[in-house]
Amino acid sequence: xxxxxxxxxxxxxxxxxxFDILGLALNEVGDEMTVxxxxxxGIRITSIIGQDLPLEATKNVAGVAGLALLQDVDCDFGFDxxxxxxxxxxxxxxxxxxxxxxxxxxxxxxxxxxxxxxxLVPYAMAGEKLASGVPHADNVAPVLFGGFTLxxxxxxxxxxxxxxxxxxxxxxxxPQIEVKTADSRRILKTKISxxxxxxxxxxxxxxxxxxxxxxxDLIGRSLVDHIVEPIRSMLIPGFEAIKKASMxxxxxxxxISGSGPSVFAFSKGLETANSVKQAMExxxxxxxxxxxxxxxxxxxxxxxxxxxxx
Amino acid sequence: xxxxxxxxxxxxxxxxxxFDILGLALNEVGDEMTVxxxxxxGIRITSIIGQDLPLEATKNVAGVAGLALLQDVDCDFGFDxxxxxxxxxxxxxxxxxxxxxxxxxxxxxxxxxxxxxxxLVPYAMAGEKLASGVPHADNVAPVLFGGFTLxxxxxxxxxxxxxxxxxxxxxxxxPQIEVKTADSRRILKTKISxxxxxxxxxxxxxxxxxxxxxxxDLIGRSLVDHIVEPIRSMLIPGFEAIKKASMxxxxxxxxISGSGPSVFAFSKGLETANSVKQAMExxxxxxxxxxxxxxxxxxxxxxxxxxxxx
Numbered sequence: 001x002x003x004x005x006x007x008x009x010x011x012x013x014x015x016x017x018x019f020d021i022l023g024l025a026l027n028e029v030g031d032e033m034t035v036x037x038x039x040x041x042g043i044r045i046t047s048i049i050g051q052d053l054p055l056e057a058t059k060n061v062a063g064v065a066g067l068a069l070l071q072d073v074d075c076d077f078g079f080d081x082x083x084x085x086x087x088x089x090x091x092x093x094x095x096x097x098x099x100x101x102x103x104x105x106x107x108x109x110x111x112x113x114x115x116x117x118x119x120l121v122p123y124a125m126a127g128e129k130l131a132s133g134v135p136h137a138d139n140v141a142p143v144l145f146g147g148f149t150l151x152x153x154x155x156x157x158x159x160x161x162x163x164x165x166x167x168x169x170x171x172x173x174x175p176q177i178e179v180k181t182a183d184s185r186r187i188l189k190t191k192i193s194x195x196x197x198x199x200x201x202x203x204x205x206x207x208x209x210x211x212x213x214x215x216x217d218l219i220g221r222s223l224v225d226h227i228v229e230p231i232r233s234m235l236i237p238g239f240e241a242i243k244k245a246s247m248x249x250x251x252x253x254x255x256i257s258g259s260g261p262s263v264f265a266f267s268k269g270l271e272t273a274n275s276v277k278q279a280m281e282x283x284x285x286x287x288x289x290x291x292x293x294x295x296x297x298x299x300x301x302x303x304x305x306x307x308x309x310x
Numbered sequence: 311x312x313x314x315x316x317x318x319x320x321x322x323x324x325x326x327x328x329f330d331i332l333g334l335a336l337n338e339v340g341d342e343m344t345v346x347x348x349x350x351x352g353i354r355i356t357s358i359i360g361q362d363l364p365l366e367a368t369k370n371v372a373g374v375a376g377l378a379l380l381q382d383v384d385c386d387f388g389f390d391x392x393x394x395x396x397x398x399x400x401x402x403x404x405x406x407x408x409x410x411x412x413x414x415x416x417x418x419x420x421x422x423x424x425x426x427x428x429x430l431v432p433y434a435m436a437g438e439k440l441a442s443g444v445p446h447a448d449n450v451a452p453v454l455f456g457g458f459t460l461x462x463x464x465x466x467x468x469x470x471x472x473x474x475x476x477x478x479x480x481x482x483x484x485p486q487i488e489v490k491t492a493d494s495r496r497i498l499k500t501k502i503s504x505x506x507x508x509x510x511x512x513x514x515x516x517x518x519x520x521x522x523x524x525x526x527d528l529i530g531r532s533l534v535d536h537i538v539e540p541i542r543s544m545l546i547p548g549f550e551a552i553k554k555a556s557m558x559x560x561x562x563x564x565x566i567s568g569s570g571p572s573v574f575a576f577s578k579g580l581e582t583a584n585s586v587k588q589a590m591e592x593x594x595x596x597x598x599x600x601x602x603x604x605x606x607x608x609x610x611x612x613x614x615x616x617x618x619x620x
Contacts, residue, residue, distance in 0.1 A: 021512040152516035152532060153509070160519050160528065191501045197537070199463065201511040202331045206462035208515050209470050212522040218470065222462060227507070 008102030011094035013138040016223040016255035017203035025142040028296035032084040035106035051085040062103035065127030090178040092262035097139030100127025146302030165214040169273035173280040176290040184259035223253025245279040318412030321404035323448040326533040326565035327513035335452040338606035342394040345416035361395040372413035375437030400488040402572035407449030410437025456612030475524040479583035483590040486600040494569035526578040533563025555589040
């Protein structure tokens with residue numbers, strides 16, 4: 001196998017209560033990336049379709065993640081990477097994570113899987129560090145593992161796969177304003193009250209319990225964020241109206257996707273998720289701000305080969 | 311039914327990462343309480359064996375919890391309560407919770423169950439408020455429900471039962487120094503760093519996932535507390551030595567039970583739990599401080615009638 005084309009799913013990180021620890025992969029939104037083994041060592045980004053991003057490998061998250069991996073494996077050849085970038089940079093649904101995790105996964109495949117998926121996480125995180133200044137794992141973990149993932153600990157790194165309820169769907173609205181992850185981290189407070197902490201870990205416990213027991217109502221009740229959402233939501237035009245409209249048509253809960261500006265809602269069943277999409281669009285249409293919406297089931301596989309391998 | 315004798319289990323609250331939200335009930339440690347329907351309205355504590363605690367109903371947690379319940383139900387008679395108090399007050403394994411929750415559960419039984427177990431929680435919390443100044447639910451919830459419980463939210467109150475792994479055992483050492491819950495709350499910081507918060511909710515997520523999947527290793531890795539234990543452990547003589555000794559003989563994890571001074575360790579299997587008991591005792595024997603140790607499986611039933619009802 002000398003060439004592989006992969007689907008790199010978009011992801012929702014944080015998931016209201018799970019700041020920096022929780023994430024999930026989406027089925028219907030993602031990049032495609034073609035990685036080719038070539039004689040020349042190193043990594044080259046040969047083309048990027050759809051987004052204006054750096055081609056220089058050391059300035060591109062896919063390049064940086066791939067180069068980090070190549071430093072630790074035995075490899076006397078190199079890789080050309082062509083990216084069909086369908087997830088918009090700065091959208092809050094894991095654009096950089098899809099590229100970083102997609103690249104290391106594809107390279108690992110072409111190398112004959114010298115590393116486990118667990119072992120790939122830190123290399124993908126190197127790409128995230130380039131993108132946001134922080135090597136966070138809450139987006140790259142679901143890209144690599146699929147489903148819901150929990151980063152229990154960063155030191156040592158400990159990523160746990162969490163059960164995904166069968167009828168859970170996500171609706172996402174992406175207001176097309178750019179919020180850089182680094183900026184949206186900067187506005188966070190570095191101290192929180194113990195009382196808010198107790199509320200947050202109570203909701204994390206409830207969300208994890210709801211996912212394992214497929215208790216959709218408990219999942220919804222747990223989608224509460226007393227710490228980050230009150231601050232970051234100020235950067236998202238119409239956030240409260242989107243949330244209210246989503247809940248009125250039956251969403252289980254609604255919050256900021258990653259560091260925003262995308263907003264996600266969970267629903268039980270595709271039909272409700274589609275109603276939520278209409279409700280979100282009805283809020284945004286009068287604002288005359290460009291936006292995109294997506295409805296998606298949870299991607300249980302994570303990054304995967306598509307369209308055959310040669 | 312005019313009289314009922316109940317077993318009121320001891321409980322471990324907090325469970326390292328789950329400050330104020332997590333708890334579990336024990337099989338082998340608990341009070342017995344006999345509650346009798348009598349013509350005279352109100353509640354009387356007729357006897358307390360084993361502890362020097364107030365007999366006056368308005369100053370006794372069982373009395374206060376029972377009186378709170380009687381305010382909300384239709385009842386033209388009263389109750390006499392006799393308590394065989396085997397859980398020492400101030401031990402950190404839910405002495406007040408056993409009395410408060412036991413009393414409301416027994417009275418509800420004698421009344422023909424007008425309230426659900428869920429509905430009993432706030433009345434039991436009224437007893438906790440008398441004991442510690444804070445109406446916390448992390449001990450009374452496992453007394454009432456059995457097993458592991460999560461207080462997802464206090465406002466509104468939302469208690470979730472969490473799956474209990476079959477081979478989980480607890481070992482407890484109770485150094486017989488008194489640490490009042492109110493005092494051990496006072497020394498806590500009211501602000502925590504966001505970074506410590508992230509660690510804490512990562513571990514709560516890991517612990518809940520570990521309980522559902524019966525992943526004992528994950529349960530152990532998640533028994534980490536970056537927020538409360540570093541402060542409260544200073545009040546417990548030999549805490550670090552107990553923890554180290556417990557881990558060396560195979561405990562999954564070790565932390566402060568409730569607000570202390572009791573220390574708990576979890577083990578997979580009774581044999582390891584017994585080895586942990588010996589290891590804990592070997593630390594305490596040279597200190598010449600009085601202590602008690604307990605080994606117990608998790609009580610799945612919570613408070614229950616014992617010895618027949620009349």
